[in-house]
Amino acid sequence: MDGKAPVSIDRKSYLPAYAQLTNILRHRIASGEFRPGDRLPSESELCSRYGVSPMTVRRAINLLVDQGLVDTVQGLGTFAKPVELGAATFDLEELQATLSGDRVTVKVLEASIRSADDRVARKLAIGEGQRVVYIRRQILRRGQPFLYHREYMIYDPARPIVETELGVTSLRGLFSGEGGASVKWGELVIDATVVNERESRFLDAPVGTAAFQLEHVFYDFEDRPLSWGWFICPNDRLHIATTVGAKEEA
Numbered sequence: 001m002d003g004k005a006p007v008s009i010d011r012k013s014y015l016p017a018y019a020q021l022t023n024i025l026r027h028r029i030a031s032g033e034f035r036p037g038d039r040l041p042s043e044s045e046l047c048s049r050y051g052v053s054p055m056t057v058r059r060a061i062n063l064l065v066d067q068g069l070v071d072t073v074q075g076l077g078t079f080a081k082p083v084e085l086g087a088a089t090f091d092l093e094e095l096q097a098t099l100s101g102d103r104v105t106v107k108v109l110e111a112s113i114r115s116a117d118d119r120v121a122r123k124l125a126i127g128e129g130q131r132v133v134y135i136r137r138q139i140l141r142r143g144q145p146f147l148y149h150r151e152y153m154i155y156d157p158a159r160p161i162v163e164t165e166l167g168v169t170s171l172r173g174l175f176s177g178e179g180g181a182s183v184k185w186g187e188l189v190i191d192a193t194v195v196n197e198r199e200s201r202f203l204d205a206p207v208g209t210a211a212f213q214l215e216h217v218f219y220d221f222e223d224r225p226l227s228w229g230w231f232i233c234p235n236d237r238l239h240i241a242t243t244v245g246a247k248e249e250a
Contacts, residue, residue, distance in 0.1 A: 009050050017052050018059035024050070025060060029069055029080050036082035040070065068244075083244050092188075094239055095214075104146070109136040109202070113155060120152050123217060123228040131155040135229075138202045145204045146237055151229030183226065186218040195234060205234045212238055 009020050028034055041049065046057045061078055064070040072078045114134045121128040132152045139147035195209040205211075215230040 009052060018056045018063070021046070021050060021052060021056060021060035022063045025064060026067070026069060029064075034080040036080050038080045039076075040078040040080065042077060092214075092240075103142045105140045105143075107138045107140065109138055111135050114152075116152070120228070124152060124154060124225045126154070126225075145202060146233065148199050148202045148232045149229060151227055153227040154225070182220055183218045184221045184223070186216055189215045190240070191215070192235075193232065195232065199232050203232065203234060210235045212240075 007024070009017050009024075011017075013020060015023075025040065034040060040046075040061075043054055043057045043061075046052070046060075047054055061070065061072065064078075065072060069081060070078050071081050112134050113131050115129045116124065116126055116132045118128055120132060121130065124132065126132070133155050135149075135151045135153070137147075137149040137151075138145060139149060191213045193211050193213040195203055195205050195207060195211050197207050199205075199211075200207045200209075203209075203211075211232050211234045213230050213232055215228075217228045218226045220226050
């Protein structure tokens with residue numbers, strides 16, 4: 001918004017009217033015009049002020065609700081919300097951008113078929129001793145080690161290992177939204193850890209270096225596990241942050 005507050009709906013803008021109205025109200029909240037607990041103008045007042053339909057107002061308010069900026073109370077109206085740190089959410093956009101960049105290469109260190117031990121069998125909901133595909137990867141950014149990845153996948157005898165490696169659990173596919181057509185949902189857990197001896201060799205980091213561990217389990221459309229694995233990244237190479245509340249645009 002270039003630091004300027006939007007004050008009206010631009011009928012020539014590529015942005016739909018409801019998105020523009022959302023931005024207008026968001027700015028009014030961010031600027032302090034509406035403080036926590038303040039009541040926003042009514043639907044009819046917003047329709048009259050901005051020359052939009054009731055449906056447009058409702059869509060804009062629903063977006064603000066989804067963003068955690070307002071609450072609606074039946075019969076009373078819409079109210080600005082206080083900042084709730086417990087509702088903060090974090091995303092992996094930085095990791096996605098890194099893996100999608102042109103200067104990132106993925107080196108497959110190992111691809112083999114193994115018998116599932118007890119832990120792998122539990123994670124993939126299969127019998128102990130059942131065959132799985134095991135892959136280790138080193139992810140390089142600008143030629144320098146960035147991530148170390150280990151992964152176990154359900155073995156499909158109809159698909160060669162190289163095709164599995166390039167399939168639904170390929171790194172670029174999962175983080176860009178491409179090639180993940182067989183993945184319905186996933187569980188991600190970020191824990192603090194330290195780099196061990198094996199990881200040290202592929203991360204160019206001393207043993208004991210503080211690191212993030214991003215564990216993942218992906219499921220198919222029948223809610224069966226497809227793969228289980230984890231990334232290790234020294235904590236000085238990945239920044240995880242978020243913003244709570246409404247922030248004024250620079």
